[in-house]
Amino acid sequence: MPTGPAAEADSALRRELHFFTLYRLLEAALLTFLLFGPIRNYISEPRDEGIAKATAIIYLFVALGLFLIRKKGDLRLQAVAGIAVDLFFGLLAVYALPGARAGIALMLMFNVGAAALLLPTRFGLGIAAVSAAGLLAEYFWSTTIGDGSTRGIGEPLMFATGYIAIATLTSVLGRQMRDSVDLAARRGADAASLAEVNELIIRRLRTGVLLVDHRGQLRLANEAAMMLLSDTSDHPGEGRDLHLAAPALAKRLKAWREHGRADDTPLQLAPDLPEVVPRFTRLRAGSDQVLIFLDDTSIVSRQAESMTLATLGRFSASLAHEIRNPLAAINYAVQLLEESKDLPTADLRLLEIVRQQGQRMNGIVENVLGLARREPAKPEHVELMAFTRRFVEDYATSHPLEHDTLRATGKPTAVNTLVDPRQLHQTLTALVYNALTYGRMPGQPARVSVHVAVDASGAPTIDVLDRGPGVPDSVVSQLFRPFFTTSGHGTGLGLYIARELCRANQASLEYVSMPGGGACFRIGLSAPSPLMGGSA
Numbered sequence: 001m002p003t004g005p006a007a008e009a010d011s012a013l014r015r016e017l018h019f020f021t022l023y024r025l026l027e028a029a030l031l032t033f034l035l036f037g038p039i040r041n042y043i044s045e046p047r048d049e050g051i052a053k054a055t056a057i058i059y060l061f062v063a064l065g066l067f068l069i070r071k072k073g074d075l076r077l078q079a080v081a082g083i084a085v086d087l088f089f090g091l092l093a094v095y096a097l098p099g100a101r102a103g104i105a106l107m108l109m110f111n112v113g114a115a116a117l118l119l120p121t122r123f124g125l126g127i128a129a130v131s132a133a134g135l136l137a138e139y140f141w142s143t144t145i146g147d148g149s150t151r152g153i154g155e156p157l158m159f160a161t162g163y164i165a166i167a168t169l170t171s172v173l174g175r176q177m178r179d180s181v182d183l184a185a186r187r188g189a190d191a192a193s194l195a196e197v198n199e200l201i202i203r204r205l206r207t208g209v210l211l212v213d214h215r216g217q218l219r220l221a222n223e224a225a226m227m228l229l230s231d232t233s234d235h236p237g238e239g240r241d242l243h244l245a246a247p248a249l250a251k252r253l254k255a256w257r258e259h260g261r262a263d264d265t266p267l268q269l270a271p272d273l274p275e276v277v278p279r280f281t282r283l284r285a286g287s288d289q290v291l292i293f294l295d296d297t298s299i300v301s302r303q304a305e306s307m308t309l310a311t312l313g314r315f316s317a318s319l320a321h322e323i324r325n326p327l328a329a330i331n332y333a334v335q336l337l338e339e340s341k342d343l344p345t346a347d348l349r350l351l352e353i354v355r356q357q358g359q360r361m362n363g364i365v366e367n368v369l370g371l372a373r374r375e376p377a378k379p380e381h382v383e384l385m386a387f388t389r390r391f392v393e394d395y396a397t398s399h400p401l402e403h404d405t406l407r408a409t410g411k412p413t414a415v416n417t418l419v420d421p422r423q424l425h426q427t428l429t430a431l432v433y434n435a436l437t438y439g440r441m442p443g444q445p446a447r448v449s450v451h452v453a454v455d456a457s458g459a460p461t462i463d464v465l466d467r468g469p470g471v472p473d474s475v476v477s478q479l480f481r482p483f484f485t486t487s488g489h490g491t492g493l494g495l496y497i498a499r500e501l502c503r504a505n506q507a508s509l510e511y512v513s514m515p516g517g518g519a520c521f522r523i524g525l526s527a528p529s530p531l532m533g534g535s536a
Contacts, residue, residue, distance in 0.1 A: 044099030439466025
């Protein structure tokens with residue numbers, strides 16, 4: 001069954017077919033009434049009464065059948081079959097009832113016009129030509145057999161011309177009607193589709209949208225607004241009273257209606273939900289319906305944070321470029337000093353430390369530049385147990401621990417993974433620094449361990465554990481947010497950069513709470529490839 005614009009056009013043409021079949025039924029009934037009704041004596045004698053009566057009765061039943069099946073089957077086929085029936089029985093009636101031939105021919109003109117309205121132009125004109133030929137054939141046949149009439153050829157010629165003219169006119173009108181119906185149906189479908197798209201866009205907007213009438217009833221609310229109102233009903237927002245759903249918002253709306261000024265102070269519509277800033281506007285000029293837009297302050301904050309991070313990235317890249325120049329000069333000076341033969345052994349060891357830390361700083365600068373440019377990591381095959389032992393030794397050498405302890409732990413078997421060693425070194429440096437700084441009980445030295453293990457899925461992990469007070473539950477969700485810090489001297493970027501470096505290596509960094517106290521930051525690395533060496 002056709003759908004959309006095609007269905008609309010088909011429905012319109014079937015309405016026309018309904019009136020066409022009804023008119024045919026009226027014709028057949030009138031012809032039957034003339035032959036069998038009380039006015040039978042007032043019409044001239046039929047040329048052949050048997051043919052006339054049979055024609056009237058059969059035409060009536062056929063017309064009734066076509067009327068009953070008008071809603072089924074192919075519309076074009078029904079129109080062609082109907083006009084064929086009309087012409088056949090009509091021409092028989094013209095032949096059998098010479099006294100009523102003009103009236104019957106006139107009535108057939110409307111059948112021809114209706115058929116041309118429903119059918120394409122070539123079919124409509126063809127039917128008109130057949131009708132005209134039939135009238136002329138009937139005229140010549142009657143003249144040949146000598147029916148005694150005095151009519152001339154002008155009458156059938158005028159009717160034939162009339163058939164062709166009415167068929168041409170109604171065919172043009174039918175084509176325009178079908179085009180108009182089709183265009184209207186397409187426009188209606190486009191409008192309905194556009195309305196659905198608009199509704200979907202409104203419902204999926206991250207900004208809450210409410211439509212409130214003059215009585216304070218909610219007429220429309222999108223998904224974001226319902227989340228901000230904490231509404232989980234089956235018909236969200238429909239028919240609810242704004243005073244009951246959000247009293248503070250209803251108070252703001254009332255003040256705006258009275259004074260025309262909006263209060264930009266954020267408000268919280270429900271517990272445990274973010275604050276919003278409401279904006280009001282009338283649906284139309286002079287309308288009592290008001291659109292309320294609820295701007296989530298957390299989204300605005302994240303957008304501002306993203307802009308800040310983008311600015312920070314550009315600043316970091318610029319700063320890293322500036323650091324590289326003096327760093328290169330320091331490394332060059334160290335190389336020249338190491339070539340001196342007059343330096344004692346102790347000074348040479350100090351120069352080696354300076355050179356190592358210069359190289360490490362240069363690696364950090366490169367990582368910051370790569371993070372700012374969003375460059376991919378350069379992974380290598382790394383054996384984690386040996387890597388963590390070297391890391392602990394290097395860290396203890398470059399960062400005096402005094403009374404604190406830092407050790408590498410794990411199974412003696414090899415644990416392999418694919419990771420950028422420089423970025424992993426930088427990540428561990430940030431985590432160990434935090435553990436040594438904040439992971440200690442008051443008055444006690446810090447005890448930090450870097451533990452290598454393999455989880456249940458076979459993926460390697462590195463845990464940085466301390467024996468300090470742990471991380472309060474209230475700040476766990478904000479640990480990896482940029483600029484978040486609980487220290488007055490921190491920048492709040494260490495854990496953020498560490499997680500970004502892990503993500504660049506297809507790894508994860510998360511905080512794991514410890515039941516016995518302390519804190520654990522776990523790096524989840526990719527599982528080792530079968531082509532790599534054995535793992536634990």
